[in-house]
Amino acid sequence: xxxxxxxxxxxxxxxxxxxxxxxxxxxxxxxxxxxxxxxxxxxxxxxxxxxxxxxxxxxxxxxxxxxxxxxxxxxxxxxxxxxxxxxxxxxxxxxxxxxxxxxxxxxxxxxxxxxxxxxxxxxxxxxxxxxxxxxxxxxxxxxxxxxxxxxxxxxxxxxxxxxxxxxxxxxxxxxxxxxxxxxxxxxxxxxxxxxxxxxxxxxxxxxxxxxxxxxxxxxxxxxxxxxxxxxxxxxxxxxxxxxxxxxxxxxxxxxxxxxxxxxxxxxxxxxxxxxxxxxxxxxxxxxxxxxxxxxxxxxxxxxxxxxxxxxxxxxxxxx
Numbered sequence: 001x002x003x004x005x006x007x008x009x010x011x012x013x014x015x016x017x018x019x020x021x022x023x024x025x026x027x028x029x030x031x032x033x034x035x036x037x038x039x040x041x042x043x044x045x046x047x048x049x050x051x052x053x054x055x056x057x058x059x060x061x062x063x064x065x066x067x068x069x070x071x072x073x074x075x076x077x078x079x080x081x082x083x084x085x086x087x088x089x090x091x092x093x094x095x096x097x098x099x100x101x102x103x104x105x106x107x108x109x110x111x112x113x114x115x116x117x118x119x120x121x122x123x124x125x126x127x128x129x130x131x132x133x134x135x136x137x138x139x140x141x142x143x144x145x146x147x148x149x150x151x152x153x154x155x156x157x158x159x160x161x162x163x164x165x166x167x168x169x170x171x172x173x174x175x176x177x178x179x180x181x182x183x184x185x186x187x188x189x190x191x192x193x194x195x196x197x198x199x200x201x202x203x204x205x206x207x208x209x210x211x212x213x214x215x216x217x218x219x220x221x222x223x224x225x226x227x228x229x230x231x232x233x234x235x236x237x238x239x240x241x242x243x244x245x246x247x248x249x250x251x252x253x254x255x256x257x258x259x260x261x262x263x264x265x266x267x268x269x270x271x272x273x274x275x276x277x278x279x280x281x282x283x284x285x286x287x288x289x290x291x292x293x294x295x296x297x298x299x300x301x302x303x304x305x306x307x308x309x310x311x312x313x314x315x316x317x318x319x
Contacts (some may be wrong), residue, residue, distance in 0.1 A: 001029035002131050002195065003113035005106050007036050008121025009096065012044040014236060019051055021125030021233070022086075023078060027132045034087045034109050035121070036071075036102050039094040044121075048088055055079060056086055071105070101208065116198050118212070119233070123192040127232035134195035137226055144178065145223030146196035146216075148189050149232045156238035163231075164190070176228040181220035181270075189216045189225060192233045197222070207265045211258045217271075252282045 056076035063076035191212040200222035263275040
């Protein structure tokens, strides 16, 4: 019914929390959790192997190990929950550094799943009924393509806890609410919180992106979202995080490249708006440096007026 996808790299300090969050899930239907270790160098692979020996029923009739060219694979159900199967893929080479997608390795287990869930190895879930409640909602409302929930934020370096920053959106709201793409402010569709219909991802797979920003775009193309007003997970900020500790400029560069690709793949007024909006953001953060990388388009610069206001625009150019 649900396949959870987890990519992890050098998360030895964090991965046990993620595995615990997966293992505590209680459902009335079968689920599969697929963990891909991207050739970690911090000992995470050894920790994962130890976890499989301690927690999986490796003697089960359904358990197996395989050694294809790209990875070593271990598959087995949990010892105390036959409805929950874990699959671990230990990649032989780091794919991120080679800009190679890991998504195709999920296909064997996601191809027959009705719903997909996501969580990276440095984040984790805290609610045992998370998957059950999100799937129950999707089963009741076929015009909703994705469900999500609130989350807490933990900054490891500062040893500081925070909420998702969406308190105002939930003022007077008890259980949760439906929303569409234009209402997705405050990034309510955080990657660790998503459970969505697998059937809506054909276009996303054709585009070949692995960014959650693009995933969410295609999910909204096929229906609304529903967010539960419950804190069912934790998002970690830490120095090793690929995204959470990146500079604003680096984030803007990656977001702009992704949305530019999206606009070229699926040109329409919505993607053009996103494209020009990200251009404006990158223009500001790079102090106009993007001018020398991109072909001049007057509509991009009109987006800057909206983003900055005319006075700030000229002030920036004259710095």
